[in-house]
């Protein structure tokens with residue numbers, strides 16, 4: 001009897017999912033709060049909605065509080081979860097990689113329209129590997145894939161992602177400052193989402209926990225693309241497609257830079273879902 005009572009009083013001190021969410025409403029946006037609790041429970045988000053009466057253990061509450069502290073300190077949900085979905089695939093992220101953004105998926109849509117058998121394909125500044133791995137996963141043609149990054153830590157994450165997606169035998173990874181260490185080869189598809197932010201844009205609060213090496217690119221944000229476009233002409237196949245992600249404000253300037261290096265190329269701009277110019281498509 002006594003032990004049954006103890007159990008009952010213990011349960012009384014344990015809030016249900018519903019009670020806990022009500023008590024913490026206001027700490028975060030409702031959707032984020034649900035996601036954080038699901039994470040603390042090691043469950044999918046649906047669990048929260050299906051089992052609102054489920055009692056929470058003290059260790060779950062402790063891990064929730066730890067996660068909440070980190071979230072409020074500016075760590076994004078993807079970093080807390082350790083992964084981010086991109087092009088329908090799951091990519092591990094780390095403090096050394098940029099979190100893949102949905103707008104970069106446009107690059108894959110465009111690259112897939114251009115694929116043919118036996119192309120050399122390169123992704124410069126691969127980060128998590130989200131671009132090249134998504135392309136390889138969806139490309140029905142045979143191709144040789146090369147992924148590069150200046151960051152060894154990012155390459156390690158990209159390799160792990162390749163292994164998890166069963167693509168490790170198909171993709172070569174190489175540490176290189178842009179094309180410096182890239183063997184003489186002709187690439188049909190070049191993808192690059194290199195850093196493109198200005199020092200002013202870097203102050204944006206939501207990106208404070210992401211690696212600077214993945215974001216900052218000099219006064220006008222085009223330092224890396226300028227250098228890359230100087231190097232690229234020697235690496236292009238007769239028929240090629242280059243896809244670069246940029247800031248909408250950079251489109252006039254990047255057009256000039258491309259024209260100076262590749263005067264014959266066709267230059268187009270693609271808009272993201274927010275209707276902002278996001279991708280430069282250069283082709284011949």
Ligand SMILES: C[S@@+](CC[C@H](N)C(=O)[O-])C[C@H]1O[C@@H](n2cnc3c(N)ncnc32)[C@H](O)[C@@H]1O
Pocket residue numbers: 097098099100101104124125126127128129130131148149150151154176177178193194195196213214215224
């Ligand atoms: C904006 S992140 C993009 C990552 C990934 N491609 C994506 O779309 O999510 C830029 C990446 O370029 C890498 N990077 C920065 N400077 C570089 C350089 N000089 N050469 C090669 N990679 C570089 C960074 O380490 C980072 O992984």
